[in-house]
Amino acid sequence: MLTNEYLTTVEAAELARVSRDFLQHARVAGTGPAFSKIGKRVVYARIDVIAWLQANRRTSTSASAGVLT
Numbered sequence: 001m002l003t004n005e006y007l008t009t010v011e012a013a014e015l016a017r018v019s020r021d022f023l024q025h026a027r028v029a030g031t032g033p034a035f036s037k038i039g040k041r042v043v044y045a046r047i048d049v050i051a052w053l054q055a056n057r058r059t060s061t062s063a064s065a066g067v068l069t
Contacts, residue, residue: 005046006036012044016053
């Protein structure tokens with residue numbers, strides 16, 4: 001598997017275990033993983049989705065994103 005493999009929105013959502021709609025809304029809000037646009041097509045680098053998941057790790061529901069307490 002390539003570490004720079006690019007994923008569609010559906011594939012990225014499956015990897016992150018979120019819905020396609022969640023990723024689309026996060027993309028508009030600027031709170032989701034980094035993405036690239038090629039014409040009208042949106043793709044996500046697998047490593048960016050994983051980095052986004054890691055940056056949002058928490059050990060408490062009251063902790064801020066990226067804060068491990």
